[in-house]
Amino acid sequence: MKLQLLFSGRIRPIGAPVPAYLIRTGDATVLVDSGPPRDRAGAHRTDPDERVELEPGEDVPSLLGRLGVAPGDVDVLVSTHLDPDHAGNHDLFGAAEHVVQRSHHAWATSDAGARCASTRDRWDRPDARLRLVDGDTELLPGIELIESGGHVPGHQSVLVRLPGTGPVLLAADAIPMIAALDPEKRPVFPFDMDEAEVRASTRKLVDLAHAENALVICGHEPSNLTDLRAAPAYYD
Known part of the structure; x- marks a missing residue:
């Protein structure tokens, strides 16, 4: 099994990477998130709100x-969540099974999930092969989905068990930065919706990482650009 980190742009003004992840098991190719919309490339030059x-x-x-x-x-497309910077190219992966938490999908398709609306046409498609999961779920041997809500309802992280590196926890936006690794003292960021749930999910993920001796990859940590191996390099 091999894990590759795809850094697709940077969040302004902090320079934090926007990640997606490619996992190749030998039997399946799994993509975690699809990044910001391809048609927005270069938009930051003319749109100050981008x-x-x-x-x-x-x-x-x-x-x-x-x-x-x-x-x-791509055989399987996992959505950690459907915010536009994570689901902007889902429409290109129509042949893949799209896996998302049931509670998150229900929220994102409701009026309450309006923050996902700008790319809804990319992921809410009649031809989508949608698989809705409930809570912690084994996706494939060596790949587990970990429900980690709070940033948004039904957010999920991904635990990948690599044969050489060992377990790697893709925390995504449940723990976006190294500064958020302490469940009690971590900042609650502007896009986090539920502080109590954010802290509970952080505690859950940190405890899991300790139990598994896992490498934790925070979703939008600026130092990931220099401290981690980006594709074409990989972890195996």
Whole structure:
């Protein structure tokens, strides 16, 4: 099994990467999140409200292409959640099974989930092969989905058990930065919806990481750009 980190643009003004993850098991190709919309590349130059600085060629489909992976090669698309910077290219992966927490999908398709609306046409499609899961779930041997709500209802993180590196916990936006690793003292960020649930999910993930001796990859940690191996490098 192999894990590759795809950094698709940076959040303004903090320079934090926007990640997606490619997992190849030998039997299946799994993509975790699809990154900010490819058609917004360069928009930060003219739109001061554009949250993500995305250069042409940095979108997830382009990054996958440089690894020799076409959209049709992806068997499973896991959504940690459906915020626009995480689900902006779902429409290209129509052949993949789309896996999302049931509670999150219900929220994102309701009026309460309006923050996901700008890319809803990318992920809420009649031809989507949708698999709704409830809570912690084994996706495939060596890949577990960990419910970690609070940032949004039904957010999920991903635990990957690599044969050499060992367990790697993709915390996504449940623990976006290293500064948020302490459940009690962590900051609650502007896009976090439920402080109590954020802290409970942080505690759950930190306890899991300790029990598994897992490498924790925070979703939007600026130092990831220098301290972690980005594709084409990989963890195995």
